[in-house]
Amino acid sequence: MTAPASADARATTTARVTADFPGPKLHKIWETEPGLRGWFSTVDHKEIGLRYIVTAFIFLLLGGVEALVMRVQLAQPGMRLLTPEQYDQLFTMHGVSMIFLYASPILSGFSNYLWPLLLGSRDMAFPRLNALSYWIYIAAGVFIYAGFVVGEGPNAGWFNYVPYAAKQFNPGVNIDVYMLGLILLGISTTVGAANFVVTFLRLRAPGMSINRVPILIWGTLTASVANLLAVPAVSLACFLLWMDRQFGTHFFDASEGQPLLWQHLFWMFGHPWVYAIVLPAMGMVSDGLPTFCRRPLVGYTPVALSTVGTMALGFGVWVHHMFATGLPSLALSFFSGASIIITLPSAVAVFAWTATIWGGKPVFKTAFLFFASMIILFVIGGVSGFMTGSVPVDWQLTDTYFVVAHIHYVLIGINLFPVVGAIYYWFPKFTGRLLSERLGVWNFWTMFIGFNMGFFPMHLLGLMGMPRRVYTYASGMGWTTTNLIVSIGSFLFAVGILLLLINVAVSLKRGKAAGENPWDAPTLEWSVPSPPPPYNFAVIPTVESRHPLWEEQLNESSARSSLTEGLLLDQGRQTIGTSPLDGEPTLILNMPGDTLAPFVLAVGMSVLFASALFQAWWFAAVGVIVIAGALMAWFWPHQAHRTPDGVEPADG
């Protein structure tokens, strides 16, 4: 879909939406063609978002099953279900699946689906990049799991310390699969992050200045900026380790290089990453919780600033993962101080949520239960993090189950609980049907009790000295009963996840019809039909406040957002480009249509990485040619702009 050659600049027109205008025309322009070709070539952010969510959830289930197998092994002392080698691969794959293949992609999925709807846009800034990001993600996931399936999965823990991961001590292909897979995944994360940043800067609806965007936008934006700056550290570390293993370089060996370089590069990435996989989820809570409290979030500005502030500090705390490596005490003091100070911006959000519930009239829907319980889990995970931020406490607790408890309170508490809440909250928008509330309450309490039963006792195991990553333990250690409780709790937690799946399956068919705005929520995504049409907004809304759908009740000023009358933009696949801070319209954007280029590009990259693994360089050349072809198709300029005689067409 291209604009005619003469349409070089245009006076904008506005229109009022009616039942058959301009919807049907836009539908034709924006819809994805049915069938296999359409499936592989779609660039619709909603389709891509849902695929991200479903794929990430599958990895969550895989990682979950791996955890359950380990919990059977650890339920009693001296069990022989798994060999030590199998246990190594299982705990590594569990970490890799949850941290890399679930926690971040699930948030990308929600943000991909929701961002244009929250911002009043018709798509993301780079729709094709969005598709590419998804295809590379799934390629990387398959790449890493392929290694695991043939018994050559990563086996040195998700943070993959040398010398365990060095060729000398780990001669198989396991680590190479992990390193190359993670570089591939890093490309997916990076292009996705760039897409969010530019969408934030240029694709907000007219009038949506940066102090009017939902907190989820702040969360994902902050995470995306951090990803742009942090992901290269781990991609580089992976590349250098692969070079050490395959080409005899000396970055990480003790004789010529420095093994601690790995830890520095990994955690320079790893700590900002921890915030990248919680801040968008915290944003979901900041946006969802107020809907069920029937009032705006308390302290929008402090929460937005503390989101950004947490991340800024998050770049200066990586050494707290390395307190036990013999660094100078000056470095330990600095990083310990920074790790303790970072609790301050985190606390801002906790107080804001608590005050929102306190000052509101809570409606106890399932989504509310998940969002509200997250505050408790966040505080527990925060306190255990604060404890290990102190050097002497960390020396006592590092590499014990206390740290395992901490990371699970943080990741399940601040990522999975908000995500399940978000599924209850936005499922009606995705599908047009509500999830069952009756099953939902069971779902919540099973997960909440199972989680705390499964993970709280791990704190005690850590204090009793049980080291993490041991495949079994002796019966005389005094850990037996606690481990059994942990295993029972983890299975109960898994039942909770199963109830969620059942609820989704049942409600997809038999759920109550949701309508546009089942929760009477305040933000733009609730102003369009459920599920939204391919073009999202029939006319581009004009925004006058943070809560476009609550302006009557709140009556903060006389200005009203305009939702049914706005920019028309029905001459081709177009949306509006606005200025980075104030959201003033500056440009009519021609959006690309569906194309196979992202899929082909991802295939080319997969070929390249697979050839690198087997060092089949002729095959790699094939990958490079495919990549080059896809890029050419992608970036080839518009025929419409061609002026062979050097004379420009007049404005139409």
Add this chain to the structure above:
Amino acid sequence: MANVAETVLPVGARGRNSVGWWGMLCLIATEGSLFAYLLFSYAYLAVQRGQSWLPEPHPSISLSGPNTIILLASSVAVWWGEEGVTKQKRGQHLTGLGIGILLGLVFLVVQIFEWKTKTYSLSSSSYGSLFFVITGFHMAHVVVGVVILMTVFVWSLMGYFSPRHHARVTVAGIYWHFVDAVWLCVFFTFYISPYLMG
């Protein structure tokens, strides 16, 4: 209220008023970070392993110094070529791009020549590993930059650009300037900093 009605707005990409421009800035931010981590690795190993780690004699600037000037000159040429397209001076536009590409290729040839003069290799020491990986990363970026400039040159010959529609020229240009700026950091690290360390 944001004024949306009856404003004349440009359609499509318009130089820096395009999403492509911002997308390229994101790419530069992440690539810049990559080089920052590479140079951090150099600095970290240099500090960890001490003075004797550096090769003796210290790397000479007899080839890399002039080569730096060549690369900077190519940036100027590309900038001048971009000026050409905005002022509708086709000759200046194509000449600028052409000189930029040529100087980029000369830089690559000189770099390969410099590689061949080294007494250490990728696997002989951690210094050698860092030298060849970091300059190799940079060379890969020069290769990509030259390919991008060549593509833009061909598109320009085919008449795709005009004073109003040349976002691709602007975006390719800023990438090239970035590749040159990164070289200054690499050059300073390998060729100047050893002399400052005594």
